Amino acid sequence: MRLKVAAFTALAACFWLPQLQAGVNVGTTRVVYQGKDKEANLSLANTDDDSPYLVQSWVSPYDNRDISADEFIITPPLFRLDAKSQNILRIIATNVQHLPGDRESLFFVNVKAIPAVSAEQHSQNVLQIALKTTIKLFYRPEHLKGSLKEAVDQLQWSVDDGKLSVRNRSGFNVVVSEVLVNNTLNKDLPEVIRPVSTLQSSQALKAGDKIVLSYINEYGSTVKADPVTVH
Known part of the structure; x- marks a missing residue:
């Protein structure tokens, strides 16, 4: 049976990839959030020649990828990334006071992208596939000693x-x-x-x-x- 999927809530398939290859590319394989900084940045680029993507991003605990972590927010959390364009995700620590000060805490940054439905596809039965990548996020306390x-x-x-x-x-x-x-x-x-x-x-x-x-x-x-x- 052929399906038509037009939103994240009705995805028929989702792949876990180290990098989003089909259009949206993540600029690095890990983020180290230095505790002294107000934010950490992650670059995204849409290398597709003509297709925009809807991109959704969030942080999850390392031990549970299925939930959102309370310690961080990502802005913008949901946006359109046009073809041949770039954007920067700002990862902001909002609730890290309870995290240990003598060791790193480990999280995941999740980035999900789905290609836009073209005018021709609106009249067809098509399968829209969301691509999802996860990269490690290390929260490094300001006064952590060593390397x-x-x-x-x-x-x-x-x-x-x-x-x-x-x-x-x-x-x-x-x-x-x-x-x-x-x-x-x-x-x-x-x-x-x-x-x-x-x-x-x-x-x-x-x-x-x-x-x-x-x-x-x-x-x-x-x-x-x-x-x-x-x-």
């Missing part, structure tokens, strides 16, 4: 009951690209090693094994850390 690189260098890799364990004593989120144990890819650790936390993998580990972590820095680049030998 992400220092946090990675200070990760404590160890053997815990014969299994791989890693402890992050810093206030920074470490986003994992890959972990190699003796040149074998570990597929068990979560994507993010959260601040002041310890994670354990099911992968067997013994003293003398070598670990190489590749992580994603603030600019979205993959960085390979120095190898670590477990003692």
Whole structure:
């Protein structure tokens, strides 16, 4: 059965993408909101030659993408982005007083776009597909000490009951690209090693094994850390 969809509330399909490729492009893969700043910005561009898009944006908690976070607002929350044009989303912290001051807090920025219905399509049965992207939003408190690189260098890799364990004593989120144990890819650790936390993998580990972590820095680049030998 063919469907005609003309609004966000009646979407028949929605894709999760690292970047909106079909017309609307997000200018970065992550946003670091510095606590001392009044806002953080995110650029959007419609590279389509003739189709405008309706764009809706909001912030959600990292652990629950289905709800809107109370800590931030995005302006404009809903707008039309014409073909071959750009716009800036302003992410504004409105209720961050309760967030920890000694570590980063992690959220998602969600951007949903749907192409406009042309005059010809008004008389046809067509399927309008909304494209949705999510990128990480790191809220970094003003007085947080250290750096992400220092946090990675200070990760404590160890053997815990014969299994791989890693402890992050810093206030920074470490986003994992890959972990190699003796040149074998570990597929068990979560994507993010959260601040002041310890994670354990099911992968067997013994003293003398070598670990190489590749992580994603603030600019979205993959960085390979120095190898670590477990003692």
